[in-house]
Amino acid sequence: MERRPVPLAPTAFGHRGHALFPYFFLAPCLLLLLALTVYPLFYLARLSLYRMTPEGEAFAGLANFARLVTDGFFWRALGQTLVFTFSALTLEFLLGLALALLLHSQIRGRSLWRALFLLPMILPPVVAGVIWRLIYNPNLGVLNAALQGLGFDTSRLTWLADPSVALAAVVVVDVWEWTPFVFLILLAGLQAIPEEPYEAARIDGSGPWQTFRHITLPLLAPAILVALLLRTFDLLRLFDQVFILTQGGPGFATETISLYIYKTAFRFYDFGYAAALSFVLLGATLALSHFYIRLLQRPERTA
Amino acid sequence: MEALTQRRGGWLVAALVVALLLAALLAPGCGRDEAAARSVLLAVNAGVEAEGLKQAARDYERQFGVRVEIVEYPYPSLFEKLLIAFSGTTTTYDLVMLDDPWFPRFAQMNGLRDLAPLYQTKKLDGPDADFLPPSLALCRHPYATGRLLALPYVGNSQLFFYRKDLFEKHGLDPPHTWDDVLTAGLRIGAAEKMHGYVMRGAQGNPIVADFMPLLWAFGGELLDADGRPRVDSPEAVAALELMLRLGKIAPPGYVNFNADEVGAHLAQGTAVMGINWPAWIPTFEDPVRSKVAGRIGYAVMPSQKNAGASAIGNWLLAIPRGSDKASLAFDFLLWVTSPEAMRLSAVRGNPPTRSSLFEDAELRQRFPAYPVQQQALLGSRPRPRSPVWNEIENTFGTYLSQANAGVYPPREALARAQRDIVAILERWNAAQSR
């Protein structure tokens, strides 16, 4: 029977000096984590009840949270972040799945292609921002040049400068940088599926579409779940690319929640309000991560 | 058995790497101290002014043996870094470059050092009279009358650029009012297949700087005499409506333009008229980089109901209160704002803040626009001296940019801006009264 990894019994180290042994190993790690992730959260909680200005801080009770409710810019930023997350997620999933299926089939030089498609993801997001700012530039950019080559009139196409298109343009950049992430996970998921079900399906005479729907997709579900959930976390925290591409402009069109909190804290020196905003975001991601961990742990038990 | 001993060697290598790393981590601390005694750290705005200051720093080091280390930041990041530096106890910078609208905030924060005592140590009673009064007024807190906390280094004030050759070709005299600008822009633009007007539409500082001359010309004010915002006044609405009409004849995407794009359009000859900073004049006159060398006319801001007034945009140099090398920094400050050094900087393209240099024959020959620049500078107006200017500018700029992008009609955009600016000021006053 497959033995669940039963940890070594403490007495394995029960000798006088060794009873405390596990804690000796864990202590530095716990201390550092407490200092760097837990204490800041308490600090944040306290901070959100104060109004901080360069001259000093004053207790403000729930004023920051009250302001948050009526702050149009906050809800706009949150809304845009969610729209951004949802659209980028679907695109990245579809493209990632297509690329994974493509490379899972017999293509020459498969590992070379895999390494190449990996590159955008390894890149610093800042550099991705630089590249696409080059491409999107209405006059110097290669995108408009290519479109002109194809006979389009690009005089009205300004991409990052046009509020109705800017958000989509930033989505494309994120899709460019992070589709390889989804592709890699799904490819690994595909490769983990054994050959037998496919052979059986072939013998039973199911066509490519039925095989995909009845065999590949269900067996790939855990990998899909992991990829989508991890991407959701990353998309919610978007900052680097938007900072380089548009700094939230034009107007307020591509402002994300992270950028809004950054500006509130470091451009307007309003740490109290920024703390309150961060606290709301913390609550949302905690709920989401709890949901994610429960999902992640469940397949392990059934596998 | 050798494997076991070899592994012990592995641990030695690991220990070495760790030691090396720790040294590197802690090194900068002491590294900075030895050289620090004879060096001054200057934070500047990345761009044309920074290049000028870098060359000045090299000359200064050759002459006086004091190293001037320069760190550059783009406009928004510089403000953030300074805000952090001034709010902390110890500051990392010895000399800082301030855009004049930031001055009230940092002065209010008591972050800048009073220059009067430093002048006394040099047996001088204050800055000489050669400095242009509007520029010097920016350096006092409260405005124009208070303590001197900075010296003006770059004398920028907005200039109105127009294609004088095209105006002559179409028999039009240079635009006097903003309506003239619109009509001329439409006519010439259509005739020459060009953009009649180009302006900065990017949210925040850029669009606000380009809107203020319009607002003042229409008789509007951002803050009234006792500091209450009047952004939604009829004059403001009229000014914004005209801006939108100008937007119609501006290059598409102007809503995201900064000085860079405006300059490029004027230099490539794809726009008839536009507002920009004097720092671009050398680019326009340089045949390599510009298709319109010698064909650009310079003028003061067009008027409308009131006389045209350009927004003053001087870069000031100040010494943070927290710096422990004030005297060393003051020596460099005096040197870099002296007539001789400022002349070199002017030659490098940074407009001076001294009238003697504006009237210098040789400089006028090199920079034909100096008389207009001086006149514009003397007639310029500072943006409202509010310590919360940065937040106001950001919010106001967002709504202006949205209005230009058609997200809100002018009246509604200004009403929203008014509401938010009132909230900002209330929050600031609440914090102050504590």
Added chain:
Amino acid sequence: MTRTRLSLRYAALGAFALFFLFPLYWLGVTALKPPAQLFAQPPTWWPDPPTLAHFRDLLAGAALGRLAWNSAVVALGSTLLALVVGTLGAYSLSRFSLPLRLNHHVSFWILSTRAFPPIISIVPLFLILRQFGLVDTRLGLVLAYAAFNLPFVVWMMKGFFDDLPRELEESALVDGDTPFGAFRRIALPLVRPGLAATALFCLILSWNEFLFALVLTQTEAALTLPVGIANQVTQYEIRWGAMSAAGVVAMVPLFFVALLVQRHLVRGLTYGAVKG
């Protein structure tokens, strides 16, 4: 495989390649273009003559060298700190049954730190580090980076230790080795490939990090490469040449790191959820 399906497959591959790889090519090309050609309209597809002017300018100003050195030192420092402390923590979480279901709580907490947007921790971290005068120091950055490197290391290494059969350590103990000896001589050498992969991941994460560096640095004493690149977007003109050259420099070391990490990539990225 019919002719059409095969050609369709390769066409799709070509389209993907164009979308994903062309931008990288474009960055390299722009970094090599002479200044005048940067502003050409329409843009030229190939730099003629290609020049290393932008790279020389960056190096001449000593800015790039200093920034790259800062990035490297901070990345290495935080990776090492996270690795040493994290591996010890992971071993105890994997091997010992701690009271009050501590294993579960600590693991949950560590995974949820992966979910937190960094903006949440940067506001308090900045104020805390400022109190200790650690803003604008490489040490400050190393500590800040440990905030997201450490949970990553603990989670990854716990996975690797769980995969290691217990009998080996039990046998070492029965053979008379002390618990620390069993860890050092048996468990550690056997997870060395995992250790290497985790270390490389932390290096990539730290090398690419931007937000923390933007807030926690003021002068070139601690400024890192990503912030240096972002600073090229000035008010007056965007220094396309300098920016793309710096971009290439930031990208090059990552190519080699990526090739090394290939094998463990999926496991790392998914926090070990999917065994790639």
Added chain:
Amino acid sequence: MNIRLENVVKRYGWTTAVDHLTLEARDGEMLVLLGPSGCGKSTTLRLVAGLEELSDGTIYVGDAAVNHLPPQARDVAMVFQNYALYPHMTVAENIAYPLCVRKKPPAEIAIEVRRVAAMLGLEPLLERRPRALSGGERQRVALARAIVRHPAAFLMDEPLSNLDANLRLQMRGELKRLQQQLGTTTLYVTHDHAEAMTLGHRIAVLRDGCLQQLGTPMDLYRRPANRFVAGFLGSPPMNFVAGEVVDAAFHCRPGKLPLTPSQREAAAAAGAVVLGFRPQAAALTAPDAPGALRAVVYVTEEMGSESVVVLSCGEEKHTVVTPPGARAVCGEAVGVRVAPADVHLFDAASGKTLISGEG
């Protein structure tokens, strides 16, 4: 050095893996812990090794209680089921590890390693990695690692179970010779009764954590303490038939068998009785022969040295071992006769042995 367990208890939450076990392996003896999987034999071994925490009772190695000693202080060597060789070390380093950990001087380690390697024929493999060894070779390296440190006792957890059949027989012989030559007290865990019978000086049969019987192999085979032990030892396993004793014979559905007076007397006290006979002790006869049980041939298995005939009487199945080349045909009705002396009687309710036969 003897190993003594007194009322040893081990509980995992609600389940009791080892239930008040008391037994002793005398000095130099090879005591085998025999039982089905999950009977607590491996847990007992890990308790002695110190890898599991004792819920109750005491364990003595020699005459010192070792309950609170960590494994490294108990001077016992253990051979794991899957050998637990250190994959990143060569064979020499694996064998040397226990000495190296005790900080013995390298020269002395080298001699010891060479000596033990010679004993187990491992010299040509000293520089190889475990990956490059066969199952048998790995098993011998695990043994060498246990021997090299001259421990107070060996603990072996089914060390042969991963080997293929004939290699297992060969290693069994070598293991026995080695243990006798070294004279080290050994606790040997296995689920294979043949291994237990051949290796053990004495065998302790366990079931659900409780000791069923402790004794020499022949004791357990001839005089099993209860039905479980009887059924567990011997292959093919003993046949059991339910029924009751009526005057001088054992009546059950397939027929009746004569009993000896002592058997009658022993069965008198008990109510329902179960009769057990070993397949080797039974013979096939004509279907209607007197004193035999009626049955139908279900299937015959040709083993070469003998034939095993599986019969079905009613719903139960029984096996009979006959000389090779049995002529029984599937479905053919036959009779099964067992000599009364070879018959065992058990109390149906408790399973306790009422009287043992000779076979």
